[in-house]
Amino acid sequence: METIRFSLVVPVFNEEEVLPITNQRLLDVMTSLGEAFEIIYINDGSRDRSGSIIRTFCKADSRIKLLEFSRNFGHQPAITAGMDHAAGQAIIIIDADLQDPPELIGPMIEKWRQGFDVVYGRRRAREGETWFKQKTATAYYRMLNRLTDVPIPVDVGDFRLIDVRVRDALLDMPEHNRYVRGLISWLGFSQTDVQFVRAPRLAGKTKYPLRKMVKLGIDGITSFSYKPLKLGIGLGIILSIFSFLFLIFVFVARLFDLVIMEPGYASLMCVILFFFGVTMIMLGIIGEYIGRIFEEVKGRPLYVISQRVGHFARKGRKTTGGD
Ligand code: UDP
Numbered sequence: 001m002e003t004i005r006f007s008l009v010v011p012v013f014n015e016e017e018v019l020p021i022t023n024q025r026l027l028d029v030m031t032s033l034g035e036a037f038e039i040i041y042i043n044d045g046s047r048d049r050s051g052s053i054i055r056t057f058c059k060a061d062s063r064i065k066l067l068e069f070s071r072n073f074g075h076q077p078a079i080t081a082g083m084d085h086a087a088g089q090a091i092i093i094i095d096a097d098l099q100d101p102p103e104l105i106g107p108m109i110e111k112w113r114q115g116f117d118v119v120y121g122r123r124r125a126r127e128g129e130t131w132f133k134q135k136t137a138t139a140y141y142r143m144l145n146r147l148t149d150v151p152i153p154v155d156v157g158d159f160r161l162i163d164v165r166v167r168d169a170l171l172d173m174p175e176h177n178r179y180v181r182g183l184i185s186w187l188g189f190s191q192t193d194v195q196f197v198r199a200p201r202l203a204g205k206t207k208y209p210l211r212k213m214v215k216l217g218i219d220g221i222t223s224f225s226y227k228p229l230k231l232g233i234g235l236g237i238i239l240s241i242f243s244f245l246f247l248i249f250v251f252v253a254r255l256f257d258l259v260i261m262e263p264g265y266a267s268l269m270c271v272i273l274f275f276f277g278v279t280m281i282m283l284g285i286i287g288e289y290i291g292r293i294f295e296e297v298k299g300r301p302l303y304v305i306s307q308r309v310g311h312f313a314r315k316g317r318k319t320t321g322g323d
Pocket residue numbers: 010011012013014015044072073074075078094095096097099205206207208
């Protein structure tokens with residue numbers, strides 16, 4: 001069998017409307033490159049006909065393969081599973097909804113041939129996304145870079161090409177709350193970008209509701225920075241200084257009967273509410289980190305595969321079940 005040069009990793013969650021078009025576009029682009037390739041779809045617990053549609057692709061073409069998850073594990077575990085099973089020298093992660101243009105794969109591979117290990121697609125503009133999503137995304141990336149020591153490129157999603165060496169290095173990063181693009185930045189290697197305009201989704205709705213976006217956002221910050229924990233020290237010091245000054249004032253005032261201190265309900269209430277608020281926020285932040293430690297300590301697999309369809313030249317992680 002010919003050795004596989006390129007692996008495409010395509011996470012799928014309820015994408016039945018777009019899959020036939022996506023598959024055709026991906027096949028066209030990959031065939032035109034003239035080298036052996038494979039397309040690995042990961043069915044992330046879809047509740048529509050995505051799974052059976054992909055099975056028909058696999059039957060028609062042995063280069064197309066499917067990893068079926070036992071339930072919905074999420075986008076980041078899905079692309080991790082795909083990368084784990086990819087046999088190619090270069091691995092390309094691309095969304096199923098055609099928001100990432102497959103035609104960019106050619107230029108990405110060109111950069112890879114020039115010697116770059118990571119080539120990410122940088123969004124020059126986003127079409128068809130709400131004002132809210134665009135603004136929050138920009139603000140978020142700015143904040144992330146301020147908080148972390150790892151430079152994480154702005155306006156870059158998971159659409160990228162990585163060399164097989166980068167994937168092998170990723171296998172040594174078993175963390176659960178994965179923020180794959182951050183992990184790749186952390187690894188280093190030689191990186192470059194190709195620019196594109198992010199098209200609107202071809203069909204269907206976004207599978208990233210605000211809840212999942214917020215979780216991914218928190219994952220990004222907490223897995224690369226513990227600065228939020230240090231917030232407690234700063235706040236604590238400032239508040240302690242004010243408290244101490246106020247304490248002296250109260251003490252002296254009481255001692256020499258400078259002011260009459262009868263009512264005091266309002267001021268007491270303000271102080272108590274304020275300090276409890278700050279304390280609870282800090283407890284929440286600490287809880288967030290402890291929860292993540294808990295998650296890691298349990299050491300469960302990142303995803304569970306219920307079925308593999310097609311011949312996989314690489315078997316992925318040992319702990320992933322399936323077969
Ligand atoms: N996706 C997935 N599991 C999920 C959510 C999304 O595999 O739990 C896939 C989805 O099918 C798509 C990609 O991840 O191929 C990106 O999702 P989406 O297009 O909904 O995100 P957006 O582009 O709106 O950020």
